[in-house]
Amino acid sequence: MDRRASVPESNRRRPGGRSARVREAILRATLELLAERGFAGITLPAVARQASVNKTTVYRWWSAPLDLVQEALTDFEALALPDIDTGSWEGDVEAFVRARLRLIRDPMAAGILRAVIAMGGSDTTRGEWVDAFWKPRERKWRSPVERAIERGELAASAREVPLVELVAGPLLLSHLATERPLSRKEVSALVATIAAGVTALHGR
Amino acid sequence: MDRRASVPESNRRRPGGRSARVREAILRATLELLAERGFAGITLPAVARQASVNKTTVYRWWSAPLDLVQEALTDFEALALPDIDTGSWEGDVEAFVRARLRLIRDPMAAGILRAVIAMGGSDTTRGEWVDAFWKPRERKWRSPVERAIERGELAASAREVPLVELVAGPLLLSHLATERPLSRKEVSALVATIAAGVTALHGR
DNA sequence: CCATAAAAGCAACTTTAGGTTGCTTTTATG
DNA sequence: CATAAAAGCAACCTAAAGTTGCTTTTATGG
Known part of the structure; x- marks a missing residue:
């Protein structure tokens, strides 16, 4: 089963420490790109660059730009x-x-x-x-x-x-x-x- | 000198017949894509496809998506x-x-x-x-x-x-x-x- | 009406960037 | 401190943007 794009924070297997930091960085990067370049600016590699994270990590957890945006906006209070x-x-x-x-x-x-x-x-x-x-x-x-x-x-x-x-x-x-x-x-x-x-x- | 992106209709060398039709088709296609897909949808090849025109023709007269959009919107009454x-x-x-x-x-x-x-x-x-x-x-x-x-x-x-x-x-x-x-x-x-x-x- | 040059079309090519895979290194956690 | 989860890395594939040299079509002036 593909666990990407359907994994809320709590279901992650190792929610402490680095994983949490990386996730935060990715979602923050998503919002930054969304604000600066619009939805067109959201590609998984672009988000990875903005977050200073390897792109394979982004691909591991999200499968498409819309998933990223959706999750990032939910968190954006x-x-x-x-x-x-x-x-x-x-x-x-x-x-x-x-x-x-x-x-x-x-x-x-x-x-x-x-x-x-x-x-x-x-x-x-x-x-x-x-x-x-x-x-x-x-x-x-x-x-x-x-x-x-x-x-x-x-x-x-x-x-x-x-x-x-x-x-x-x-x-x-x-x-x-x-x-x-x-x-x-x-x-x-x-x-x-x-x-x-x-x-x-x-x-x- | 690069004559692209700076050539209003009147300055074209052969404004009658086919050239005019092609130009209209390209600008119409630009508006269609802009409305359907947003600015991200405007690439020169995409516009060419939408207009049923060869992409080299689009590249000959416009150098970037923004030029196309600008010109198309000016014409859009x-x-x-x-x-x-x-x-x-x-x-x-x-x-x-x-x-x-x-x-x-x-x-x-x-x-x-x-x-x-x-x-x-x-x-x-x-x-x-x-x-x-x-x-x-x-x-x-x-x-x-x-x-x-x-x-x-x-x-x-x-x-x-x-x-x-x-x-x-x-x-x-x-x-x-x-x-x-x-x-x-x-x-x-x-x-x-x-x-x-x-x-x-x-x-x- | 025809000669001709402008402009459109075509095909093959290069380049860039998104997306994929197998593996190694780091590190959270019991 | 052992170990498995997750991050990082590098090499790769693929699709689409962008480029070039050339051929075909056609507007236009004589």
């Missing part, structure tokens, strides 16, 4: 969003924007997000996986709206507003696509506009 | 946005969203946008070029806000609102990144929220 609960939903929006800004300003995180975006599209296998990648990160952020509705700050109709997209989309466009980051003023205006719009239509 | 002027700025916002939706739903346009996003980042040469790619497409869409201010619909302070990002960002995120397109309802809510927010803060 920086892309996770913090829990946000400021007490008011406007505060939550502001906090979310700030958190997202910090994240997207980190070159490695930005590069990785770009790569993940590029990996979507026609190819079904990748597409499904990319979907699985985003889902948990989105779900985490429906709750503030729900809480606001429970608190009576917003009407139930607020659920129709695609808040995640409204808040994160502009940052994505300005930082990742056009690479003309929003100014301090524009960020403030962004938050204010969304807050005012939602309050005007769904506030109590 | 589908990514241009229509002029919008409905008379009211809310109407303009709605019209812009609809136009952008149509665009982003086209698989080829979506694939190309994804590829362009992925091409941004560290590498300075590419980064500059990607910037040049977006600029004309953005500028075209400051005018509706300006017109609204001139008409007296909005206060001058509305200029601070990053409207392009606010309107296009959510569509970008939902269609290109997460691939969970907004529903009809959500699109309406998006337009309504932005309109209400801007009106509340900057309306007259």
Whole structure:
């Protein structure tokens, strides 16, 4: 049986010492290449070079670039969003924007997000996986709206507003696509506009 | 002197007939591969195959994938946005969203946008070029806000609102990144929220 | 309409880089 | 400290990018 591409850390036979170090180096190298060169930059020999590890070692445990990327991203916690609960939903929006800004300003995180975006599209296998990648990160952020509705700050109709997209989309466009980051003023205006719009239509 | 990668259509020595057909086929093939496989899919032999053209012909006129992509995108008019002027700025916002939706739903346009996003980042040469790619497409869409201010619909302070990002960002995120397109309802809510927010803060 | 030179096509070649294999050396672990 | 797991090494195969000299096709001007 081929044990490659299906061996989580815990199932490795010698998880202590060198093996662990080598594995870490390989997954870190994968993220570095992914951020710098995109998915196209991930070949097993390239990862081995970046990690200063012999390529046979990489081939022993992973069989394809996608496996490497998948495993590396699972381990990469920086892309996770913090829990946000400021007490008011406007505060939550502001906090979310700030958190997202910090994240997207980190070159490695930005590069990785770009790569993940590029990996979507026609190819079904990748597409499904990319979907699985985003889902948990989105779900985490429906709750503030729900809480606001429970608190009576917003009407139930607020659920129709695609808040995640409204808040994160502009940052994505300005930082990742056009690479003309929003100014301090524009960020403030962004938050204010969304807050005012939602309050005007769904506030109590 | 190397005449490759610096020969616009008009400077070719025999621009009629076959040469023109071959050039068109090559640039079309470039866009197809770019949309389907991303920038990584662009190699000169691959483009030649896709265009049903001999690879020596491609090598004769272009020296690198980036040259091909650059020239192909310059010729690709589908990514241009229509002029919008409905008379009211809310109407303009709605019209812009609809136009952008149509665009982003086209698989080829979506694939190309994804590829362009992925091409941004560290590498300075590419980064500059990607910037040049977006600029004309953005500028075209400051005018509706300006017109609204001139008409007296909005206060001058509305200029601070990053409207392009606010309107296009959510569509970008939902269609290109997460691939969970907004529903009809959500699109309406998006337009309504932005309109209400801007009106509340900057309306007259 | 035809002569001709530009440009496309073709085939054989070199080079580069991904991927494979058998073996040796290092080292975690009982 | 014995030993087996895992990393390293070197030589290899293969596929695809890139190159070259030449032949065939065809746009174009006289």
